[in-house]
Structures are given as C-alpha cells and as structure tokens.
Amino acid sequence: MSSQYDLEIQTALEDPTSRPHLVMGGATFASIDDDVAGVSEGFLKKTSLAWYAMFGASISVLAMLGAVVVYLISTGVGIWGNQSPVFWGWPIVNFVFWVGIAHAGTLISAILFLLKQDWRTSINRFAEAMTIFAVCCAGLFPAIHVGRIWVVYWLFPIPNQMEMWPNFRSPLLWDVFAVSTYATVSLLFWYMGLIPDLATFRDRATSKIRQGAYAFFSLGWTGSSRHWHRYEKAYLILAGLATPLVLSVHTVVSFDFAVSQLPGWHTTIFPPYFVAGAIFSGFAMVLTLMIPVRAIFGLQHIVTLRHLEVVSKVILATGSMVGYAYAMEFFVAWYSGNPYEQFAFTNRAFGPYAWAYWIMVSCNVISPQLFWFKKLRQSVPALFVISIFVNIGMWFERFVITVTSLSRDFLPGSWAYFQPTPFDALTLIGSFGLFFTLFLLFIRFLPIIAISEIKGILHKQESHH
C-alpha cells in the first residue's frame, strides 16, 4: 500500500513547478475524519489486546517508578549514585534528556507554522502531545532530587513569614520559570489546537459518556466562521509567543551548566548548542514513535514517506549543528591555551569516560550523517534505527557533559569515578513508563492527527488543480 504513495511522491518531488501533495490516496474531508477518528473509535469496536498488553506493561513500569520515588523520599537521595564529586548524576541527565525531547512539539507547531511549512500538519498534534508528556517526565526529576520534597514549593517565590526567597541569581530558579512557562504554553497550544477536533469526536460519538466528555472539552465549538476567525487569530498569537520559548527553555537549561566556571561547562556556545540538540532529540523521538504508529493504524497516506524524509533532514541539519558545537568546543579548548580547558576535553575523549564520549559522537554526529543518502532517508527501517541511535546519543551527551566535568575537577585529590546504582536505572526506566502510559492514553482517546489542519491543506491541494 505504501509503495504506491511513495511512487507518487517521487515523481512529484522531481517537478519544481508544482508542490507535491502532502496527503495522498485521494483523501477527502470525510475520509480524513474516518481515518483519524477511526484510530480512537477502533478501540470501541474491537478490544485491542496489543494495546492492553502495552498499556499494562507501561503502567506497571509507572507503578515501579512510584515505588522507587516512595523509597527515595523515605530514604534520601543517597539511594542514587550521586556522590562526591559528582553530586549531579543521572537525575539532571534525565531531566535535560526529557526537556530536550520536549522541544520538537513546539518547534513544529510554532516555528514551522510561522515559516508556513504545511507538512507540519501531519505530525504536529503528535509531536505536541509528546512534548507535554516529555515535560511531565522532565519535571519529575528536579522535583524528586530536591531531597526534602515536602518543601518543594520553596522553589517558587511564595511570600512567607520567614521572608525567605529563592536565589534569583541562580539559573536553577530560572529553570523553574522557564520549564513551567513552557509546560503551560505548550499545554495551552496543544489544547487549543485540539478543540475543533474534539468537536469532531463529539459529533461522531455513539455513546452518551463519550459524547458528554468530548462536548465538555470542546467548549461548545460549532465551527462557525466566528469561531474559526478567533481560533486562527489565537493560534497565530500563541505561535508567536511560543517561538521564543523554543529557544529560551533549553537556553536556560544550558545556563545551569554554562554560568559556572567549570571547564567543559563554561563555554559560550552552550545556549544555541543546547537548543539545536534539543530539537535534534525531539525530532528523533517523533520518528521513533511515529513510524510504528503510522504503520499500525494505516496512516501512511497522511504521514507519508515524504514527511519522514523531511524530519530526517531536520535531524541531519540539527545533528550537524551539534557536531559543529562539539568541534568548536574542542578547537577552542586547544586554542584557549588554558590547561584546564584542554584537560577537560582530552579527558572526555580519552579519559575514563571515553566509552561514553564515543557512544555520544557515534550516535549524534556520525549516525545522522547517514541521512545525506536519499536511500536511507527513504528507508523506514533505516529511519527508525537511526532515530533510536540519536535518542541514545543524546542521553549520553548529557551524561558526558554532567559527569566527566564533575568527576575530575581542579583538585585531583577529589577525583572519583561515578558509579550509578540500580535505582538510577530504575528511575530512568520508570520515567519511560510515565511517558508511554500517557502516550497510549493519548492514542486511545484523542485525535492523534490534527484533523482540521489537514483539511486546511487538502483545500489548498485541490485549489491548485
């Protein structure tokens, strides 16, 4: 089935006088409704054992995370491997990893919207949902890492009788604002985009409960021209507001490291480099999740091979930016003539963590370079495998940055090799349980493709005939 669409795409791409169709297979407004709503409605018609199996597994992992967190709170952060001199171990690595993944959604829905990239309509809903879930996972780590979680509200500047305030000069506090703003705006953006589609679900609902629930969340949407007018205005404004957020969140995350004086952390390219890396990892996660989903639910005519190819190009571009940043860091460490800078980088590449460093380089710099080849950009298995490599590489990038610089600082007497404990691993695995539980619920109950936006580009497609 998919090969027929692929052939259509191929011929269309070779002709620069016209724009290839984004949605294939002679889709109509009605067929799009059926195809996308059909994903959720399909679960009503037939009990999906596969879904239950996956959901069961995910929620069990989530339960395990709950148990680990309870143990952590009752015992202390000592159950992790965080030890002198590496007091920032996996928790911050996982935090940055998940925040990074959360970047694709808003980039696609805001920046690509402003750039008039219509292809984004097939994947934006999906990526935005992924963004929200990844932010949930990210937010978990600093919260449970504070040690005394019962005073976690001290992170916020709440007036109190002790007149005690958080340190406004600490980038960790900026993080609290950056991430919570990002989570709020992403959620609003996602929810607002969902409203017309929730109304479609409502109108198609066959049971009273379903109808009532979708009616509640679609806020009385009727699709009148006044509704659309306001919707489009709000969408544009939100896109404009969200665009700087795509840059700001990971910039502030990079400040956590870069405002310090630690070689390997303190370098001026960190802000744009972190942002590029975040987009890189976010798009990789989009591919990792989208490839199976489109195959399972027969959405290859909406999320076509062309969409996957474009995503792979974004991965190639952002992966090359990350490679540029690695190279600049290395070159400037040499150029600086500063022995501490030089040591930090030779230690990364050839010291005790060389294995982690070279995993990072192979996954983040070398593997996306394979996307220079059209054959690999258009091979679904290759896309899938490389996207997994990128996910792995980006986790290791944060590991390398965090751990190598801390484990060998200015005082050789305090050097030590970081050893994670099983609880480090269980917390990381558990966060995937949270992510996939939310993700599976999303697939089951919400429109996984932006129906109304797809209809918008179908309209354009037709008018050009």
Place this chain on the structure above:
Amino acid sequence: MSHSPSISLEGLNPEKFTLGARAGSLVGRFLVVGIVGLAVAAALGLTGDQGDLSRFLHAYTTVYVYFTSIALGALFFVLINHVTSAGWSVTTRRIAELVTGAFPLLALLSLPLIIAALMGTAEIYPWANPDGGLVPEGVAHLVHKKAGFLNAKFFAARMVLYFVIWIAMAAWFKSRSLAQDLSGDPAITNLFKKRSAPMIPVFALTLTFFALDLLMSLDPVWYSTIFGVYYFAGGFLCFMALLGILAKKFGAEDGILSGFIRDEHYHDIGKLTFAFVMFWGYIAFSQYILIWYANIPEETAWYHEREGLFWGHVGVLFLLKFLVPFVGLISRHMKRHPQRLVIFGGWVMVMHFYDMFFLGMPSHLNTLHYLEAQAGPATEAGKAWHHAAESFASMPFGIMELACLIGIGGLFVAAVAKSFASHSILAVRDPRLPESMTFHNP
C-alpha cells in the same frame, strides 16, 4: 507595489530586467570614491603620527568585516532558499546572487591584512610577531602555544582558502541561475537544492574561522566558542536589511521589478529581519551573560575593554541593535509597509556597522594603552601613545574610520553595481516564479 494580476509570466525577457547604464554609471563614480577613500586612509595610516598605523589597520579590518558579512549573508540567503525549496523568495533571490558578485573584490581587499600579517605587523595582530613587544608578558606563553594556528603563513593560506570557496560557490549559483534565465530548465532548480545542502556546512566552517581569524584574534588571548555564530547572525541580519532596502528600490511603482516584488515579499523580508534581530540579540545576550556571570578574568577583559573605555557599548548596542528594531518591526503593519521597512533596514545596517566597530576598534585603544605602559607614561614615546589614545577615545569615529568606510564601501558598491548592471535582476524563468507571484501570507 501591490499585487498585479495583469503581469504575464510567459516569455519574460531577461534584457528587460537588466539595469544596464542605470547601475553601470555608478561603477566608475564609486570606484573613484573608493580608491580616493582608501588612498586617504592608507596615507594617514602609513605616514601619520604614532598609532596611526594601528588605527588604520583596525579601522580597515572593521569596515572590511562589515562588508564581507553582507556578502556572506547574501550567499547564505541563496543557499538556504535553495535547500528549503523556497517559493516566496524567487523574485528577490537574484538580488542576493548579484550581491555575492562582490566576493572577488573582497578577496582583493583582504591583501592588506594578509600582507600586514606576513610582515609581522603586531599593531593589528600581536600574534603575527609574538616577540614584537605587543604581547603582554604574562600571556606570552599562551600566544606561543597557539602559534600552530595563529601564524602568518597559515593565516594567509586560510584567507585564500575561504575566498576560493566563497567565490566558487557564488559564481556557480550565479552562472547556473543566469543559464536558467535562458533555458528555463527545472533540472537546474533540482540541482541547486541538491548541491546547496552540502555547501552549508562548508559555508558555516569557513565563515566561523574567518571571524575567528580577523576579529577574535585581534586579542590573541580571548576566546569564545559562540563567536562564529555571532558574526553569522549579524551578517545575515544586515543582508536582510539591505534586501528590504533594495526590494523597495526595485519594487517601487517606477522600479524595474514593479509588480514582481509585492507586499507579501516585504512582509516576508520583514519577518526574516525581525527574526534575525531576535536571533542576534539572543546570541549577543548569551555570550555576554555567560562571561559576565562566570567572571573569569581572561574572558571579562574583552568586555571590559568594550564597556569601560567609551560609550558603555554593550548596553547601548543591545538597546540600539536589538530593542529598537524589535519594537519597530514587531507589527505586521510595519513589515508590509516598504517605506518603514527601509527606515528600519537602514537603522539595522548602521547598527551592524556599530557592532563591527564594537568588535574591532577597542582593540586599537587597547594596543595604544599597552604601548603607553610599555614605554612608560613619563617618557616622550609614552606621552605620544597617550596622546594617540586620548585623541582616539575623544573621537572614535574620525577621519580614518570615515576614509576606510568610504574607501571599502565605495569599492563594494562599485562591485555590486557592476554585477547589477550586466545581468537581469529577476530570475525570469525560475520554475517557482509563478508561486512567488501569487502566494499570500496568512
């Protein structure tokens, strides 16, 4: 100016869009102006008082990196529009292709700097002559360590390499695009897309090292990993501002591209200008805050020279180059209004020059202060250096800077005008021309 549905895109003649004498008459005039300007600057620099050579070379570098950044911005505009298969930009793309015609001139203008380095002129590049007395003792070992990279011969070789690459890239795009004017072959467009992708990393690396070589190495001790991105952001911003101005010039009622450059194009150019105002502000802020916050002397010294000695540059630059155009261009109305776009475009171009001035010229003052301290403030030589520093600080933009600006600027305008005079300024048979003529911004 507005949408003209009456224009037929069939059989457009490239001759009709060639400026010919209208641009050609500028070539001679600006060539003379440029040569005179440079001659004055060189005469002042080579025969003047103590410190004038340093001032000439610093002013020359400042102006030179300014105009090169515009040509690089134009080249990037061509590359990025091809790699993304952009349709909107087709009626403006030839303008960028023609601006890149200045690269051979810029290559020629790099000679004084290459020669200065090869002659070991420490006044501009202390590393070119590490024992020439302009490297402070405490950091001499650092400069020696860098000699593998910062040495005159390698510097010269790199400069040649950058320009070979840029001239070749620019010439290839221009010649293929002009060939398409005659053949209308869509395969050329596909080839552009294919070739532009691998050229972007090459572009990024050459631009980065160009910025490191000419600007960052003015202070051979200071380093910043974001520096290449900073130079790129400003250069592309400046080119977008220039494109807005040229689009208005050619797209006006009586302009040669009247009807081809529509409000939608102004809007899109305005959006990109606005976006890069933000991007430049973001990069400038990132570099500043990280250095300010960590407060490491090797790094803060560079900013100290730039904010302490005159004008409190950092804040002023941020205010003028970021905040003013940010507020000015934020509304849709401003972007779609060509006259206002031109005003902000001009503002941005001036501010980008101020930015280059901010990067380059404080190094001159630093050199003078250093020489004064070396000679001893009480000695005759020390007093002369002191005098030179005083006179520069009291009027940082003086006759020398003006002469360099007129000199290199005049030659740059002459080169671009020559490029415009002999070629069509519209890609008349680009397969995406109809799209560029009909698209609408939401």
